[in-house]
Amino acid sequence: MRVVVPPIKSQGIKTKLVPWIQALVPEVDGRWVEPFLGTGVVAFNSGFDKALLSDTNPHIIRFYQQVKEGRIRSASARRYLEEEGKKLRTAGNNGYDHFNVVKNRFNANHDPLDFLFLSRAGFNGMMRFNKKGEWNIPFCKKPNRFSKSYITKIANQVHDAACLIQKDWQFLNLSFDQIIPQAEENDIIYCDPPYSGRYVDYYNGWSEEDEQRLFDLLSATKAKFILSTWHHNDYRENDMISKYWNSFNIVTRDHFYHSGGKIENRRSIVEALVFNFDANVREHNHGIEPKPEQLLIFEQREQYITQQLVRPDV
Ligand SMILES: C[S@@+](CC[C@H](N)C(=O)[O-])C[C@H]1O[C@@H](n2cnc3c(N)ncnc32)[C@H](O)[C@@H]1O
Numbered sequence: 001m002r003v004v005v006p007p008i009k010s011q012g013i014k015t016k017l018v019p020w021i022q023a024l025v026p027e028v029d030g031r032w033v034e035p036f037l038g039t040g041v042v043a044f045n046s047g048f049d050k051a052l053l054s055d056t057n058p059h060i061i062r063f064y065q066q067v068k069e070g071r072i073r074s075a076s077a078r079r080y081l082e083e084e085g086k087k088l089r090t091a092g093n094n095g096y097d098h099f100n101v102v103k104n105r106f107n108a109n110h111d112p113l114d115f116l117f118l119s120r121a122g123f124n125g126m127m128r129f130n131k132k133g134e135w136n137i138p139f140c141k142k143p144n145r146f147s148k149s150y151i152t153k154i155a156n157q158v159h160d161a162a163c164l165i166q167k168d169w170q171f172l173n174l175s176f177d178q179i180i181p182q183a184e185e186n187d188i189i190y191c192d193p194p195y196s197g198r199y200v201d202y203y204n205g206w207s208e209e210d211e212q213r214l215f216d217l218l219s220a221t222k223a224k225f226i227l228s229t230w231h232h233n234d235y236r237e238n239d240m241i242s243k244y245w246n247s248f249n250i251v252t253r254d255h256f257y258h259s260g261g262k263i264e265n266r267r268s269i270v271e272a273l274v275f276n277f278d279a280n281v282r283e284h285n286h287g288i289e290p291k292p293e294q295l296l297i298f299e300q301r302e303q304y305i306t307q308q309l310v311r312p313d314v
C-alpha cells in the first residue's frame with residue numbers, strides 16, 4: 001500500500017500503522033468519522049468520499065479547511081516556503097531569529113501557512129502548545145531547513161492533501177463527545193485519542209474521565225468503530241484495556257521506535273486496535289488476513305487514491 005503522507009507533522013502521527021489500520025476497515029457505505037484527526041494521515045489514506053473529521057486543535061482544522069477551499073494550494077505553499085526559507089537562511093542567531101519572528105506572528109495571528117512552517121522547522125517534527133495555547137517547540141537549528149527538495153516535498157504533500165480532500169469531507173473543531181453521537185449505522189469511526197499520561201499539552205490532556213466518556217460513547221454507537229491505543233510496553237500494561245476495552249475485539253502488533261538517535265534507545269510498544277465488528281484477523285502480529293473481498297476493496301481504494309492524485313489543477 002502506498003501511504004500518502006500529510007504536510008503537517010506531529011509526534012503522534014500514525015503513518016507507519018496506516019496499512020495495518022486500513023486493512024481492518026470493514027466495508028461500509030457511510031462516512032469515515034475521525035474525531036481525533038491529528039495530522040490527518042489515517043483519513044487521507046481511507047479512500048472515503050464522505051467524512052466527518054474533527055480535532056480540538058483549531059490550527060489543524062483551519063489548515064485543512066483552507067486546503068479544501070483552495071485558499072492554500074501547492075503553488076502558494078511553495079511560494080510562501082521559498083520566501084520564509086530565504087529569510088531563515090540569512091537570519092541572525094543561526095536562523096533562530098527568523099524562526100522566532102514566524103513563531104510570534106503565528107501566536108498572534110494563527111496563520112495556517114505559519115503553522116505549516118513551524119510544523120516543518122520545529123525540532124523533530126513535534127507539535128506542542130504551552131498553557132496559553134502558544135507554539136512551544138524549538139527550532140530544529142537548521143537554517144538551511146527549506147532546501148529546494150524539502151520545499152518540493154512539502155508542496156507535493158499539500159497537493160496530495162488537496163486531491164484527497166473531497167467536497168463531502170466536513171472539518172469541525174469540536175471535542176470527540178460532540179462528534180461520536182453524530183455517527184450513523186453505516187459509518188465507520190476511527191478514534192486515535194491522546195494516550196493517557198503521554199504528550200500532555202494545551203490540546204492533548206487526557207484523563208480517565210475522558211477514557212470513560214469515550215468508552216460510553218463507543219459502547220452506545222450504532223456505527224462500527226476502530227480505536228487505536230497501546231496495549232503494553234517494556235515496563236507496564238495499559239490499565240485502560242482491562243478496565244474498559246476488553247469486552248470488544250482487540251488485535252495487537254509490535255511497534256519499534258527510537259527515543260533519541262542512539263541504537264540502544266530503541267524501544268518497543270505493543271499497539272492495539274479495539275473494534276466492535278467481526279474481522280478475519282489473527283490476534284497478534286498482525287496478521288491481518290483480509291478476506292478476498294476485503295482485499296479487493298482495499299485494492300480499489302488504492303487505485304482510487306492513485307487516480308485522485310493526478311488532478312491537474314494545482
Ligand atoms: C494521537 S493524536 C492523533 C494522531 C493522528 N491519528 C495522526 O496520525 O496524526 C490525538 C489528537 O486528538 C486531539 N484531541 C485531544 N483531545 C481531544 C478531544 N477532547 N476531542 C477531540 N480531539 C482531541 C489532539 O489535538 C490530537 O491532534
